[in-house]
Amino acid sequence: MTGYTVYLDQVIVGNLVMNYIILWATARLSRVSANKMRLLSGSALGALYVLTVFLPDLSFLLATGFKIAVSFLIILAAFAPLSPARFFTCLGCFYLASFALGGLVFGFIFFLRSGPLPAGDIGGVLMVIGDYFWYGVLLALFAFWAAVKGYTALMRSRLTEGLFKMALRIGFWDRQVEVKALLDTGNRLSDPMTMQPVIIVEYDVLKPILPPVLQQVLASPGDPGCLRGFESLGESRWSSRFCLIPFQSLGRDGGLLAGFRPDTVEVVQGKHLLQFEKVVIAVYHKRLDPENSYHALLPPCLLTKAG
Structure with a gap:
């Protein structure tokens, strides 16, 4: 052997x-x-x-x-x-x-x-x-x-x-849009005047619910565009709904995001429908996700308050 x-x-x-x-x-x-x-x-x-x-x-x-x-x-x-x-x-x-x-x-x-x-x-x-x-x-x-x-x-x-992506419904000007949103633990933005939490949403998905005057105001990205848009509203009825939000992320060290206060905001989390009133929508002019799997970023404090 x-x-x-x-x-x-x-x-x-x-x-x-x-x-x-x-x-x-x-x-x-x-x-x-x-x-x-x-x-x-x-x-x-x-x-x-x-x-x-x-x-x-x-x-x-x-x-x-x-x-x-x-x-x-x-x-x-x-x-x-x-x-x-x-x-x-x-x-x-x-x-x-x-x-x-x-x-x-x-x-x-x-x-x-x-x-x-x-x-x-x-x-x-x-x-x-x-x-x-x-x-x-x-x-x-x-x-x-x-x-x-x-x-x-x-x-x-x-x-x-399943845990971090959910449906977001935004109501404004008697219209409503539903988008897929991501719960972003890095989103700590808030309106400096009211301290209300900020939801970041792509401009392209918001455009259908915006009145023409706000479409013109929010269409220009960057700090100069935000400031010009804010000034152009003057004493119109939309001026109280418009706001500027400072940020230090989204690919920049600092800047301004244009935002507005919607009529209604709803988040569908599993089988639960969460409704919010005091929320600001910040407009972002680029894609948040290269794969287009979501179009908005939710701050975690929003769901914490709801819980």
């Missing part, structure tokens, strides 16, 4: 790296906080357990019950303390990640092998695995990392869509 040389340092390093990636994926999938040193300690525990394969006197540790017990210890070493529900969630994600990564390794090994496998020759199959093992591990680690990153990013975007 052909003999094979096994280098324990390679076994330990290989398992340490794979276990670390598995535990990292477990943390991402189960949404638990992960400390790098804790992940490393759990990875080291798993790598040491693998050495029992080469110790005949400890072969009893390879029984299914011991494998489950070691899995418990690895999860506790990496993530404890955990509630029972969170523990079993982590355990399920740990097994899922382990089997997925293991399958990827063998999949890439046999994918890289050109030609048929030795039929009925276990030694030949082991030789193929040995020849392509590290290539398979590296490719599998990269593919697994990319898949987990992509999945968690997708889930995060869907969560953001």
Whole structure:
């Protein structure tokens, strides 16, 4: 029978790296906080357990019950303390990640092998695995990392869509417009005269509800345009609805945004309809989102007051 040389340092390093990636994926999938040193300690525990394969006197540790017990210890070493529900969630994600990564390794090994496998020759199959093992591990680690990153990013975007994006209805001049708004934690703008919160909305979506005189006033972006518009209103009935809001964001260190006080503002948050009266609408002349998924920015204080 052909003999094979096994280098324990390679076994330990290989398992340490794979276990670390598995535990990292477990943390991402189960949404638990992960400390790098804790992940490393759990990875080291798993790598040491693998050495029992080469110790005949400890072969009893390879029984299914011991494998489950070691899995418990690895999860506790990496993530404890955990509630029972969170523990079993982590355990399920740990097994899922382990089997997925293991399958990827063998999949890439046999994918890289050109030609048929030795039929009925276990030694030949082991030789193929040995020849392509590290290539398979590296490719599998990269593919697994990319898949987990992509999945968690997708889930995060869907969560953001549900929690931070909502419908905004603005009523003015007996007209109403509904736009998609984003809850922007960085929006701290307020009207300096009344201290009312400010909602930033793109001009193009507001234009249909604005009377012609305000369309002319608000059509000119920039500080000079805002000031000229404010002066042009004079003593008209719209002058009391018009305001200027200083800001230090939106791509500039400082400046003015033209705004107006609407008749009604409603925010649809899930199944709840929130109504506001003392709110200022600031007009923004560029796109707030390059992908056009929202057209307004809500200040968090608005929903805090509603709650």
